[in-house]
Structure formats: structure tokens, C-alpha cells
Amino acid sequence: MASSPQPIEKQVRELITATKLCELGRIARDARLRIITNSHKTQTPHLGSCLSCVDILVAAYFHCLRIDPANPRDPERDRFILSKGHGAAALFQILAMRGFYPESMLATYGQDGSLFAEHPPSPDYLPGIEAATGSLGHGLPIGLGMALSARIQNRNYNVVALLSDGECNEGSIWEAAMMAAARRVGNLVAVVDYNKWQATDRSREVMGDASLVGKWHAFGWESCEIDGHDMAALVDVLGERRSNEGQPVAVVAHTVKGKGVSFMEDDNNWHYKIPSEEDLVSVRRELGVES
Amino acid sequence: MRNAFADEVTKLGAEDDRVVLLTGDIGNRLFDRFKENKRERFFNCGVAEANMMGVAAGMAMSGLRPIVYTITPFTTTRCYEQIRVDACYHDVPVIIVGTGSGLSYADLGPTHHSCEDLAIMRVLPNMTVLAPADEVELRQCLRAAIELDGPVYMRIGKKGEKVTPKATDEFQIGRSITVAEGTDVCLISTGTVLPMVMEAVTMLADAGISARVESFHTVKPLDEGTLADVFTRFRLVAVIEEHSRLGGLGGSIAEWLARQNGKAGRMISFGTDDVFLHEIGTQNYARGRLGLTAENVARGVREAVG
Numbered sequence: 001m002a003s004s005p006q007p008i009e010k011q012v013r014e015l016i017t018a019t020k021l022c023e024l025g026r027i028a029r030d031a032r033l034r035i036i037t038n039s040h041k042t043q044t045p046h047l048g049s050c051l052s053c054v055d056i057l058v059a060a061y062f063h064c065l066r067i068d069p070a071n072p073r074d075p076e077r078d079r080f081i082l083s084k085g086h087g088a089a090a091l092f093q094i095l096a097m098r099g100f101y102p103e104s105m106l107a108t109y110g111q112d113g114s115l116f117a118e119h120p121p122s123p124d125y126l127p128g129i130e131a132a133t134g135s136l137g138h139g140l141p142i143g144l145g146m147a148l149s150a151r152i153q154n155r156n157y158n159v160v161a162l163l164s165d166g167e168c169n170e171g172s173i174w175e176a177a178m179m180a181a182a183r184r185v186g187n188l189v190a191v192v193d194y195n196k197w198q199a200t201d202r203s204r205e206v207m208g209d210a211s212l213v214g215k216w217h218a219f220g221w222e223s224c225e226i227d228g229h230d231m232a233a234l235v236d237v238l239g240e241r242r243s244n245e246g247q248p249v250a251v252v253a254h255t256v257k258g259k260g261v262s263f264m265e266d267d268n269n270w271h272y273k274i275p276s277e278e279d280l281v282s283v284r285r286e287l288g289v290e291s
Numbered sequence: 292m293r294n295a296f297a298d299e300v301t302k303l304g305a306e307d308d309r310v311v312l313l314t315g316d317i318g319n320r321l322f323d324r325f326k327e328n329k330r331e332r333f334f335n336c337g338v339a340e341a342n343m344m345g346v347a348a349g350m351a352m353s354g355l356r357p358i359v360y361t362i363t364p365f366t367t368t369r370c371y372e373q374i375r376v377d378a379c380y381h382d383v384p385v386i387i388v389g390t391g392s393g394l395s396y397a398d399l400g401p402t403h404h405s406c407e408d409l410a411i412m413r414v415l416p417n418m419t420v421l422a423p424a425d426e427v428e429l430r431q432c433l434r435a436a437i438e439l440d441g442p443v444y445m446r447i448g449k450k451g452e453k454v455t456p457k458a459t460d461e462f463q464i465g466r467s468i469t470v471a472e473g474t475d476v477c478l479i480s481t482g483t484v485l486p487m488v489m490e491a492v493t494m495l496a497d498a499g500i501s502a503r504v505e506s507f508h509t510v511k512p513l514d515e516g517t518l519a520d521v522f523t524r525f526r527l528v529a530v531i532e533e534h535s536r537l538g539g540l541g542g543s544i545a546e547w548l549a550r551q552n553g554k555a556g557r558m559i560s561f562g563t564d565d566v567f568l569h570e571i572g573t574q575n576y577a578r579g580r581l582g583l584t585a586e587n588v589a590r591g592v593r594e595a596v597g
Binding site: 075122123124130131132135137138140141142143144145146147148149150151152153171172175176178179182183 | 311331332334336337339341342344345346347348349350351352353354355357372373376377380381382
């Protein structure tokens with residue numbers, strides 16, 4: 001039987017973890033600044049939806065996913081699908097920061113002929129993209145197909161699909177949920193960016209407030225709720241290697257739409273609104289970045 | 292035809308490890324042999340077709356060759372969004388098989404008819420559209436479809452479709468098969484109406500009209516070579532399909548004709564009327580109600596040639 005870790009080893013581990021988490025927090029802050037600046041520069045909306053999932057994306061791409069930007073089509077790679085495709089403005093920054101393509105490519109963002117706008121393009125057109133989402137309800141079934149493929153081909157990778165709470169209105173999500181649980185697709189993880197808003201109203205006003213985590217649990221998923229802005233919690237839940245056989249996992253991540261900027265938080269105007277120059281000054285101040 | 296499909300897909304599955312079969316809770320016992328051989332590559336996805344199509348696309352994106360099978364409306368109109376976005380926009384190799392197409396399920400009412408599937412499938416970029424006439428063409432189509440790297444839609448019959456003998460078993464997607472030679476008119480048939488068309492040929496012969504017959508197993512891409520040939524050679528071309536006259540093969544050929552800048556060519560088309568058929572009956576009854584009979588085709592052609 002292994003002896004319990006010596007105090008000094010435990011301290012070192014905790015120190016490494018704390019350093020790592022600090023680093024991830026810094027990356028998230030940088031990502032937020034880039035996303036907001038880009039929204040202003042290119043007049044791209046969906047800022048609220050992008051900011052609520054930054055921490056999830058950073059935890060995934062900078063720590064948890066087994067991916068290699070130099071080998072974006074490695075058959076053994078983990079797959080991350082931005083099922084809430086309107087969060088693409090966040091994904092584009094993070095993929096660039098992670099090295100999937102040169103930063104310089106983002107210079108064309110929002111221009112005629114660009115690949116970069118509001119939704120991810122087809123994977124054939126941009127490395128790092130797993131599915132051309134933008135129409136809700138597609139990413140989870142596609143992810144389920146990818147997860148099942150691992151079992152069929154004797155591979156071992158995780159598939160993470162990031163959904164929005166509004167997206168859980170779509171029937172196809174629940175079709176996928178049923179099948180994934182019935183087939184015990186243990187390497188499939190659904191993360192719901194639960195920011196409590198959809199395009200035109202609070203989620204509970206549109207489709208009621210029956211428990212979201214309760215729904216996933218009832219469908220047979222191993223379900224949990226976390227603070228979607230707690231990097232330690234995200235790293236913990238997303239970092240686990242999953243077996244191809246087992247219960248699929250649903251992580252209901254409680255988030256704040258517009259997280260990171262006080263005047264954007266939980267204000268659904270920022271679903272569509274574009275930040276002004278003045279807004280940018282306030283943003284830089286709040287994020288603690290030099291002008 | 293569905294038995295032939297089950298047989299051929301079982302053979303394909305044994306030969307090619309990438310083949311995966313997904314069904315929408317249909318085909319009781321039909322795929323027992325496939326399941327015996329390749330249990331882990333068979334998925335009854337339940338009565339949830341939108342998810343099934345998304346899952347198939349995800350598998351195709353991962354290097355597998357999924358084949359999706361259910362009754363035609365459920366693998367077309369039901370999950371059209373997924374076909375369009377997950378399969379066609381991503382341009383991935385999903386083979387979509389609609390069984391009991393056209394009026395095959397005439398006894399089940401319009402919810403189970405499919406007289407618009409060719410129209411909606413051929414209008415999707417990257418889609419190949421196939422309509423084999425019989426089990427021989429079906430097997431050829433399926434094998435050829437597996438060789439393609441993009442989405443394929445194939446509509447098949449149900450059962451009891453007569454096999455029309457062909458002079459050759461050469462097969463190529465996009466290249467029609469000449470089933471009968473003739474000199475006066477050309478009949479272009481797609482899908483399982485071919486035996487009916489061959490009966491019309493006999494009736495026309497009795498009336499002194501010699502008809503060539505082309506089996507267009509491929510609706511998209513259109514065999515423009517054959518079209519250019521027959522529209523030049525024959526004073527009338529008739530297109531026959533178990534599909535609405537709006538937008539199917541007839542529609543596609545009319546579009547092609549319009550692009551020929553007024554050069555030669557006269558066509559008439561036979562297909563279903565722009566209605567839902569509320570009365571049930573056999574497939575032959577339904578075809579009779581909607582003008583898809585040998586007598587009607589022969590009469591229509593005779594009147595058109597004058």
C-alpha cells in the first residue's frame with residue numbers, strides 16, 4: 001500500500017497546480033481582451049455568449065484536451081466541438097493563441113472573403129475546427145458519432161461538446177442524449193454553458209425552469225454542476241481521461257453571460273451589442289491591462 | 292429490393308471495416324446477418340432520425356463509412372437539416388438509403404410516400420443522387436457509392452421489383468444504361484418504374500413506334516452526354532419517374548434542356564401530380580391514380596408524336 005504523500009511533495013503539487021491555474025486565468029483574461037477588441041474592430045456580435053465560455057475553452061485547450069496544433073487531424077486526438085457555434089469569436093482567438101494557425105490570419109476577420117466571422121467554418125478550411133456549427137443542436141450528435149467511432153476503431157480519445165442552455169431547446173440534443181446513455185458512450189462529455197439567457201429572453205422564461213442538471217441525470221448521464229468560471233473545477237472535470245464504455249458525462253457549468261466585464265455581465269443586450277471605443281477603455285481598465 | 296440491400300451491405304461490411312450501418316428502428320430481422328458478422332458496426336438509432344444523421348456525419352468525419360437506412364421520408368424530409376449541414380456542407384461520405392421510396396408504401400398513406408425526395412436531395416451541393424431500377428442496379432450503385440468521398444443519397448424500392456435484363460453489367464455513376472434500342476422516341480426511366488416503362492415500350496411497338504430506353508440510375512450528376520445524344524437523335528424524349536413532376540429527374544432534364552440555348556429537343560414527363568393521395572391501396576393502385584401506368588405512358592407518347 002502506497003504511503004500518503006509527504007507534506008513537502010503535497011505542497012509542491014499544490015504549488016504547481018496553483019501556478020498552472022494562475023497561468024490559465026491569465027490566458028483567459030488575455031482571451032477576453034482579444035475577443036472584445038475584435039468585436040469592436042469587426043462589428044461582430046454575440047459577445048455575451050463568447051465571454052461566458054472563455055474559461056471553459058481555456059481550460060480545455062490549454063490544459064485538458066490531448067491535442068497537438070502541429071497535428072490537427074491526428075486520429076487519436078481529443079475532439080472539442082463548439083456546438084454553440086455562435087461562440088466562434090471566442091474559439092477563433094483561442095485556437096490562434098494555442099497555435100493552430102498564425103495570428104496574422106485573424107487580420108482578415110470580418111472582411112469580405114474571410115473565414116472568420118460569427119460561426120466556425122468547415123474543418124477542411126481551418127485547422128482546429130472539428131465541426132461547422134452555427135445551427136444549434138448539431139454538435140452533440142456529431143460528437144456522439146465521433147465518440148462511437150473511437151470504440152469502433154479501437155482508439156482512445158475524449159469528445160467534448162460545448163452546448164448553450166438555449167441550445168438545449170433543440171430536440172436533437174435530447175435524441176443524442178438518449179442514445180449516448182443507452183449505448184454507454186463513456187468518452188462523450190457534454191458541457192452546458194449555462195448562462196441563463198438565450199437570444200431574446202432568460203432561458204427559464206422561454207422553456208421553463210425544470211432543472212437542467214436534473215434533465216441530463218434523468219436521461220442517464222453522469223451529471224454534475226460546477227461554477228463555469230472556476231478554473232480549478234473546470235480543470236478537474238475536463239481533465240479526466242474517459243473510457244469508451246461507461247456513462248456519458250454532463251457538466252452543467254453555471255456561468256454569467258458577458259463574464260469578465262462588469263457592465264456586460266448578465267445583461268442580455270450584449271447578445272447582439274457591439275462595444276464602442278469608450279467601452280474598450282473601460283474594459284481594459286477592468287481587466288487590468290495597460291492601455 | 293430491401294433484401295438485396297441487406298445482402299449487399301452485409302457483403303460490403305465483411306469486406307470493408309469502415310462500413311457502419313445505422314437504422315431508424317426499422318428492418319425487423321432484415322439485418323440479422325449483418326449483425327451476426329459485425330455486431331459492433333450496427334446501430335439501431337431508434338426513432339430519432341435527426342440524431343442518427345448527425346451521428347453518421349460524425350462517424351464519416353472520423354474515417355468510417357456510415358450507411359443510414361430507414362423509410363424514405365424519415366431519411367430525407369425528416370432530417371433534411373442534418374443532411375444539408377452535417378453531411379453536405381461538411382462534404383463527408385455518408386450514404387443515405389431511403390427504402391420504400393415513391394409510392395412503395397401506398398397502403399400506409401402519404402406520411403410514408405416520398406414523391407419529393409429527388410427534388411430536395413439533388414438541390415444540395417456535394418450530393419450524389421441515385422435511383423436504381425432493380426436489385427442489380429442497387430448492388431452496383433451501393434458498391435460505386437462506397438468508392439465516393441462525399442455524401443450519397445439512394446432511393447430504393449421495397450420488394451417484388453422485377454429485374455430488367457441489361458446487355459451489359461458495366462456500371463458507372465453518372466452514366467445511364469441503355470436498356471433497349473429504338474429509333475423513334477427515347478424513354479428515360481429512373482428508379483423502379485423501369486418494368487412499367489418496358490411494358491409501355493411493347494405497347495408503343497404495337498402502335499408502330501420504336502422506343503429506346505435509358506435507365507438513369509443516377510439523377511445527380513446528370514448524364515449530359517446521353518442527354519445531348521438522345522435529344523439530337525430522337526424527336527421526342529419522355530421522362531418517367533415515381534416522383535412529382537416538379538423537381539425530380541424530369542425537372543432536372545428540363546433545366547438542362549433550357550440551358551441548350553434553343554437547340555433541338557422536345558420532352559414530356561410522367562410523374563405524380565402535385566397532390567397528396569389520400570386513398571390507400573396497392574402501389575399499382577396508387578400509380579394508376581397518378582398516371583404512372585404503361586397505358587398512360589404509351590398513350591402520352593403516341594399523342595405527343597402525333
